[in-house]
Amino acid sequence: MGKNYLYLWSISFIFLVSCTETEDYELARTALDIRLEELLVQNANGQGKRFFLLPDSDDFNAIPQDPLNPLNTFKVALGQLLLHETATAGAPKMSQMEGTYSCASCHPVASSFYSGRRQGIGEGGAGFGFAGEGRQIDLNMPLDSVDLQPVRPPTLLNVAYQETALWNGMLGATGPNLGTESRWAATGVPENHLGFQGLETQALVGQLTHRLQIDEDFINSNGYRWLFDQAFGDVAPGSRYTSQTAALALAAFNRTLLANRSPWQDYLKGDYDALSDREKRGAIVFAGKGQCITCHTGPALKDQEFHAFGFGHFDDSNDAIVLDDAGFDMVKKGRGGFTGNSSDNYKFKTPTLYNLRDAAFYGHGATFNSIEEVVRYKNNTSLQDQNASLNLASEMGAIDLTEEEISDLVYFLDKSLYDAELTRYVPGAVQSGNCFPNADPQSRIDLGCN
Template identity: 50%
Template sequence: MRKSYFFILVLVLMSCEKDEYVSLDSDTNQNDLKSYSNATVQDQKLLQRLDSVTDGIGVSFFILPDSDDFSNIPQDPLNPITAKKVELGKLLFHETATGGSPKVATKKATYSCSSCHHAAAGFSARLRQGLGESGVGFGTNGSGRIIDPSVPLDLVDIQPIRTPTILNVAYQDVMLWNGQFGGTGTNAGTEASWTNIPENFTGLQGVEVQAIKGQDAHRLLIDKDFVKDFDYKKLFNKAFPGVPKSERYSKENGALAIAAYERTVLPNQSPWQRWLKGDLTALTNKEKKGARVFFGKGKCFKCHTGPALNDKKFYALGMGDFDNSSQAIVLAGVNFDDVKKGRGGFTKKTKDEYKFKTPTLYNLVDNGFFGHGGTFTSVRDVVEYKINGVPQNAEVPVEQLARQFVNVQALTENQITNLTLFIENGLRDPNLDRYVPAAVNSGFCFPNNDPTSKVDLGCN
């Protein structure tokens, strides 16, 4: 591809700065360039930029696989992805009948994994703090979910930090903002901090560990009775044929199915992905210019790279926490000092304090709130914050702040606008509903099944 891009570069240098189309010579390698036969100057500039930041690899470095291309989706060797696992996991993830271990009896079967990770919010919650049990309503794209005022606050399942998306979790080997879930790779050497995470010692990766731990943390229940009562037995049999029946219908296997499904939830129909694969009309000229800022002067690619646009590392960007806002709820019993310190709260290492995992940027605009503490309400606000390099959180020591935060060149107003457009529109997959089942086996409403949500969601 590098030689092909060199040829394109020569053509560009011979053309003017207008967005006229570049015709390719008949002797050019058409197998490599057939998708770029109508490339404009803007396209060629972006191709050159991608070639530069990937040492000649180019567009393929950023392409996400198809969701059924299991062999090319990163997966846990202890949990190979199969079509039957994905089918089961897709249902379990959305099944409100899994809400079987509530603290308030009347809330049974009213919530699910998808209560805090639903397609309408880019598989996040569209709330500053996600609400599971004792959340009521859905509103527009999940933004109308509130705490049931009749329930004591200490009985509500509310997230202590903004709910991350499950998009592109296949490209993470550890989960949560502090990366505490996962027993391989990134977490090698952190074993002393696994006291309350025995699942890490099994060697499972973060996606799988979170799917197991999340069931207890969020009051879900997948067991033999659930499997029988809601007609999931055949699906478990097909998903785990090699597991003895005495062990097959379990929380752990339910989690492995959910994790397999989550790994396939990829925003591979976003305009950016379509452009990478050769549909040069998928991005507008302004979005292409924004992408050049992203991979150029804006230095976004320094952390947001690869197919998922995340580098699996942790950085201190000085963003605000929940405890400095009257709009946030900090529940009693939560060790908020550890929460605020991010990676350091988990590893107990000073060098990791106030560092949080690089998030993917796909469908970011659908999340509603941004930053680990949800202290931003627009993508542009985050972009400008990053460019300005002035921390929100005075508690973060200056020496902890990432050089990627304090060392960014000033951008013009147009560059900021174009960069924001690229993130909001170019990285937004408009068809995430393809990852949502038409119905779940229980027949219940989902992602929530409380009376108010049923009305909001139009369930019978």
């Protein structure tokens, strides 16, 4: 009898504890949580909250990747170094600029891999400041030799969740670009015929566009040969030390740049205290009345579609310089400039919304200076570019948010989607020993390099 009593008491205790834990769990969920979860489930393609979860950066099986470029640890490590390596700046127009810039010049971690200034500068830039905002055109450089970006460089965060690259999606052979093959040569991207997705293609094209040189001489001179051997042991030695394998390593690393330590991600994993009530109200606006989740969906909060909201362009920005007027007309048409279809004109790819706080400028033309400006713009019907009116997104000006809803939504976007630990993606040093992400004299001072 004693043993039976003890057994029954144990079962009762376990049941009581289980009920208490369940009740505590239920009590942790407020009416705001219940409403938010309802909205998320409605927009989750039947997958529930996990539809919006970002994987860990070392969970390679869960990270979207190009089948032609499977991730491995050495490839990712090599890409991390190459992204920041200023010794890759080996093909400048002006010899004095050799070794002074890198991919990370326009994507520094200090500004969450956004450009620290309105318009990115590769070769021909000087200085860094605190977060890349201090980079300016070197006055000793002829202006037509400066590598100025025609659109604002988007962040590298969460780029794994896209099959095409650039604001108009012109880079990449798969996904949205199936059926556009006839436009590849005409728009200057024959590299698409290699069959890679956008990130891999961009990393290859970008080396030429931004005057980088990653070849066997660079690899041997800067101590990268062993890493190339480990990352690409399945590639014949004659093809192993090339700009193409370098591009595959860069793309592999970029795919692991995930903002998976934000409060929003913690909330999705079940930590209801990760968001304040104000943030939850903002998330409800985001997923409900604000209709943001229509385009900003999935783990990266972006679809693979292109939309017209009438945002302005660099020629509407006081601080931007357009060097190629003819080519810029195509840039301004967005997706339509690439596809040649008028129904695509002035449509641009949906960006991720993570770490917007560090972006400083917003939109492909950097014509907004705050998150709130963008929200208020989408809440009315006054377009910066009237040419977009024929293809305008249905959500534009149709949401009619109140002042309180705008305030809560902006707070959610600013705070809940912010991963404050991105320095985990930066190497302690690069193989050359150079200063990075820039190595011009003023940047070396700003960055505290010896």
